[in-house]
Amino acid sequence: MDLRKIPAVVGGSQADRRGVVLAKSIPCKNYGIKTGEPLAKAKEKCPGLVIVPPNYPLYMKCHKALMDILREYSPLVQSFSIDEAFLDYTGMEEHFGPCLKGATLIKNRIREELGFTVNIGISTNKLLAKMASDFTKPDRVHTLFPQEIPSKLWPLPVERLFMVGRATKAKLNELGIFTIGDLANYNRELLGWKLKSHGLLIHDYANGIENSPVLPNDNIQMKGMGNSTTIKFDVDNKKDAHKVLLSLAETVAARLRNEGYKCGVVSVSIKTHEFLRYSHQRKLAAPTDNTNELYEIATQLFDEAWNGEPICHLGIHVSHLYPREFTQYTLFDNVKKGAMLSSLDRAVDNIRKKYGGHSIFRATYLYSGMSPMAGGVGTEDYAVMGNIL
DNA sequence: TCTGGGGTCCTAGGACCC
DNA sequence: TCTGGGGTCCTAGGACCC
Numbered sequence: 001m002d003l004r005k006i007p008a009v010v011g012g013s014q015a016d017r018r019g020v021v022l023a024k025s026i027p028c029k030n031y032g033i034k035t036g037e038p039l040a041k042a043k044e045k046c047p048g049l050v051i052v053p054p055n056y057p058l059y060m061k062c063h064k065a066l067m068d069i070l071r072e073y074s075p076l077v078q079s080f081s082i083d084e085a086f087l088d089y090t091g092m093e094e095h096f097g098p099c100l101k102g103a104t105l106i107k108n109r110i111r112e113e114l115g116f117t118v119n120i121g122i123s124t125n126k127l128l129a130k131m132a133s134d135f136t137k138p139d140r141v142h143t144l145f146p147q148e149i150p151s152k153l154w155p156l157p158v159e160r161l162f163m164v165g166r167a168t169k170a171k172l173n174e175l176g177i178f179t180i181g182d183l184a185n186y187n188r189e190l191l192g193w194k195l196k197s198h199g200l201l202i203h204d205y206a207n208g209i210e211n212s213p214v215l216p217n218d219n220i221q222m223k224g225m226g227n228s229t230t231i232k233f234d235v236d237n238k239k240d241a242h243k244v245l246l247s248l249a250e251t252v253a254a255r256l257r258n259e260g261y262k263c264g265v266v267s268v269s270i271k272t273h274e275f276l277r278y279s280h281q282r283k284l285a286a287p288t289d290n291t292n293e294l295y296e297i298a299t300q301l302f303d304e305a306w307n308g309e310p311i312c313h314l315g316i317h318v319s320h321l322y323p324r325e326f327t328q329y330t331l332f333d334n335v336k337k338g339a340m341l342s343s344l345d346r347a348v349d350n351i352r353k354k355y356g357g358h359s360i361f362r363a364t365y366l367y368s369g370m371s372p373m374a375g376g377v378g379t380e381d382y383a384v385m386g387n388i389l
Numbered sequence: 390t391c392t393g394g395g396g397t398c399c400t401a402g403g404a405c406c407c
Numbered sequence: 408t409c410t411g412g413g414g415t416c417c418t419a420g421g422a423c424c425c
Contacts, residue, residue: 011393020391020392033422035425036392038391039391039392040390083425165423167421167423172399197398197400198398225395226394228394228423230392265417265418267418278419279418282417376396387396387397394425397422397424402417402418405415405417406414407412
């Protein structure tokens with residue numbers, strides 16, 4: 001049975017309280033199932049819904065294979081997410097023909113060699129190409145050239161525009177803006193006054209104005225990173241919370257070291273049983289990439305912030321990233337202790353690299369029912385830029 | 390109905406400095 | 408005694424993306 005042809009979703013485990021729709025087949029659209037909504041709600045909309053668990057290693061493999069094919073058609077390829085990429089076709093016509101022909105070639109090759117279908121959008125900038133790629137699916141090539149904007153883009157509901165989410169849709173509707181065309185032809189100054197810079201941005205987008213370059217991912221500087229986890233049970237005491245934070249610190253610090261960064265700011269986020277979120281952050285006296293230090297800071301932040309309610313989700317996020325070799329010591333650093341801790345980190349990293357992520361872990365997690373390295377969706381880091389073209 | 394996890398950017402208010 | 412104005416940094420929270 002082909003999951004793509006029946007109502008089917010990839011979803012997290014409801015027992016682990018991760019039961020949301022992560023991806024959906026095209027037939028799900030008819031039932032009004034939306035990505036990100038609870039599985040229980042999706043099942044209600046479609047009683048026969050088939051739910052399969054995610055397989056991130058497979059998605060990463062497909063992602064890499066896709067990128068390899070795309071790079072055969074241009075040196076300028078930017079991976080935008082696990083399943084989207086931008087390709088600058090400038091100058092490639094002489095090798096592979098006009099863009100429409102080239103796109104069809106790429107699309108068919110992916111289908112035949114990788115076994116899945118893609119949509120390709122063609123235009124003069126990334127915004128228009130992306131909007132075009134979201135037109136009818138599957139296995140299609142669409143164009144959205146500037147002269148096609150009024151006929152192809154403007155009739156769409158405004159929330160279909162990139163960067164118009166739930167909150168902005170509500171505000172725009174309030175202003176009498178319901179289609180992308182309404183937005184494009186709305187008074188720009190007034191929109192800037194009502195919605196600040198975001199108003200000006202989406203006004204540009206509605207008019208097809210966008211000029212960011214296709215940037216290969218190794219030229220993109222990471223701004224921050226973090227890991228968070230939904231806990232199987234509500235945590236109501238510091239000891240358990242600290243244990244979760246330790247497992248998150250393990251993951252985040254290992255990623256920092258793996259990417260060659262130290263962080264200057266640490267943030268802890270808390271989501272309560274009632275789904276209220278709050279966070280607490282601090283700039284460090286000296287940047288760090290050390291697991292124990294990150295753990296100590298995170299527990300301090302947690303203790304300062306926690307109001308005592310049951311917790312269902314915890315996260316550690318680091319930012320102000322500096323290349324490891326540029327970092328400085330403060331006057332108060334214990335240099336010798338720092339060197340010992342960092343060589344301990346190195347040793348653990350090497351063991352995990354050689355024998356696998358779970359080959360060495362802290363005894364506190366034995367029989368704890370908790371993962372010693374929490375957070376993460378896949379096993380490998382890959383550069384993504386969620387909402388920046 | 391019972392709600393993932395990874396990111397980026399913007400805004401606002403307060404502290405602090407000149 | 409009571410009062411400027413501008414700039415930067417820090418923190419918290421919210422918006423958006425996949």
